[in-house]
Amino acid sequence: MTPYALFIVDDEETIRRTLTIALEGRYRLADFPDAESAVAAARVDPPDLVLLDLGLPGMSxxxxxxVFRAVAPEILIVVITAYEDVKSVVSAMKGGAYDYVVKPLxxxxxxxSIGNACESIRLKKEVQALQERYLRENLPCFIGESDKIRDVMxxxxxxxxxxxxxxxxLGETGTGKELIASAIHYRSPNFRGPLISVNCAAIPRELIESELFGYEKGAFSGASAAGKKGMVEQAEGGTLFLDEIGDLSPEAQAKLLRFLEEGEYYRVGGTRKLTVRARIVSATNKNLEERIGKGLFRQDLYYRLAVARVExxxxTERRDDIVPIALHFLLEFNRKFGRSFSGIAADAREALMRYRWKGNVRELRNFVERGVLVGKGPELTREDLGLGEEIAPIDRSPGTGEVLHPLLPPEGIDLNEAHESVDRHFFGEALRLTGGNETRAAQLLRINYHTFRYRRKKLGL
Known part of the structure; x- marks a missing residue:
């Protein structure tokens, strides 16, 4: 095992020399007379642990x-202080120090203290390695090379x-909202906890409360004699994914809001207050702001759920990803059905690019599955996919986003400059029409909100 890297930061040379002699051979040591030089070295190669004197010249x-924690949050810091300097010790611990030792050392x-810190570092690295393994083994594959999906991820x-x-x-049906929820869970500190998924649209209104929060024995006719844990309780220490949250009944919305606000709830028929620690990830293909306006969704619940929004x-908005995604599904179904398709024919690729994917990635997956089942190979053809000659070209008619292109002058043009000019014009127009509202401006330009923010910043608008 590679020895832990340890910085000794103290303005007294005798202390630095004494600590180096005491610790050498067991750690990778580096010593510094001031915080500035230690921070500079940490930016190049962050240590695992810093022994930091509080009474330093210059930066204290x-x-x-x-500053060390901004360079690398995982660095642990043990502070060295004068025995009577209690106030500084308290400030250091509040600031994020792991432990302290007093002079004379x-x-x-x-x-x-160093041993305890190293054990903490070891455990953190072990958890990180475990999380990376979980990511490799459990994280669903989200294929995409376009700027839009890269921004989202x-x-x-x-x-x-x-x-x-x-x-x-937020997203249309079939865009991969479940995959995003899984990505959030398996990349989070809760990755070792459960990921509990609830389809709010699939549960009858009269059962949604008992499904979410559970019930006590005898709570209602037909209830289990032993009672039942709800989905919220099952998600303890993990993530609760509420799919189709827009279909939640007003009564269930009120109960969910109470849980989000207070972290507390009651089982149906119960009198004991329960608490649970779990992250709430919700998803919908509906316009919740529109439903709020119609009185179908609580505004206060919306603000609780949408602390962070992923659109x-x-x-159709990321056509560059269509063929890579199709090839991924081709490999998947080759393995599943024992087929050996070598690729997708050129005419089939063209048909895939021209087709209107109202069902998004889910619909594309279904087409490829059908093609692998019925096709003869060696390549997947448009007939295999069921994409006949009747496919219409992408709509460019007036009123659907038609852009009238100027003729190319004989001397040619700077294409990058032309692209930037067009982007700048339409971004400016969208912001003008929406009074600077970025969400609405992104909708006008038919692009993702995060992509809009990125490109606006790039254009300097």
């Missing part, structure tokens, strides 16, 4: 703690860092 130890006491990676921030996933682009 207290000031250095958040007792090497045995220091080694206990980058955003999902940021959201997943929190163990409890509620996330609302999934339709397959």
């Amino acid at each position: 130890g207290i000031e250095a703690i958040p 007792d090497i045995d006491t220091l080694e206990v 980058e955003f999902v990676g940021l959201l997943a860092r929190s163990p409890d921030t509620p996330v609302l996933i 999934l682009p339709s397959l």
